[in-house]
Amino acid sequence: MEGLKVLLVFVVLALASSFASASDPSPLQDFCVAMKETDGVFVNGKFCKDPEQVTEKDFFFSGLNVPRDTSGPVGSNVTAVNVAQIAGLNTLGISLARIDYAPHGGLTPPHTHPRATEILVVVEGTLYVGFVTSNLPNGDNRLITKVLNPGDVFVFPVGLVHFQLNVGKTNAVAFASLSSQNPGVITIANAVFGADPPINPNVLTKAFQVDKKLVDYLQKQFWTDNNN
Template identity: 55%
Template sequence: MGSAMLMVVLFGMVSSVVFASDPGPLQDFCVADKASQVLVNGFVCKNPMKVDADDFFFSGLNKPGNTNNKVGSNVTTGTLHVGFVTSNPENRLIFKVLNAGDVFVFPVGLIHFQFNPGHENAVAIAALSSQNPGVITIANAVFGSNPKIDDGILAKAFQVDKKVIDYLQNQFWEDNNN
């Protein structure tokens, strides 16, 4: 009887973990702006069209201090070109070049990339967050972003010639869901 009770308790504990999740996001991201109006998610957010890469960026982990912290983040060398594309219909590219000690936040559910343009190892600390996991047509977001993602980065990512990427970026990507 005792082992059956133990199994029920353990099953209950595991089940509560399995069903736990964040609430469904309502928009791609919410950059706090106390001077703005309340948006669909009930928070005061910066107008999404006025958001730029600096809203997702922090430079300062390369400053002297304790870099042997609880999360194990350490300042390293190298450079990363990072970015993400907002969801349809804008497909706006938000990107930044990161150096040692920089941090960039990628919203959950959005197409994102990291590329090391150098010849040495590079490490960045990234966090993911979002308010809208909605459907993103990957082809529209990757090849129809505004501005365009560098064709050299996409050529390496898809392991094709730059001419293929240029061809794809010049296609009509607004509504190919049909």
């Protein structure tokens, strides 16, 4: 009987451990600097550079102090710092971004990060931020929002649709940390109406309960990306 209890405890702990792995897996080495070549050890989607060949450049990025152009259609610009910019982030399960917002409505449109939770800190300006929950038992999708000022911090849970809007009269700047070396981003409007090839309009007219002319109009728009 004692042996069975021990086995059950082991199984429960193993399951808890697997469920707790909600972000990138922890590395079993000091680092695995990503490289483009294909003659190395393949770890977490990247080949590892020989540790003897690693330099400080593999862990460095410069320029997050530089404001970015926010004159685009949505009035925001994201400077991403993930494994594509810092090869040394490979297997470390974290990334960073600077977001610049134009005054009076600069927007990071509703989007999701399929592989990461995001924590945002405002350093300049005033942002109205929020996320939408997944389906609750009653079928609702609850909207949770907050107005943030410099020094304020807000968390967007992994995979949930979220947004940020500059509600101030000046430029706004925020920094975001994400729990993945490559969190991914799905901008909702771009994905739904700007898919290539386009989603069948019959799908969208029924899903959104709108006239086909409106769907045709939206699919003809030039959907832009604020992640540069």
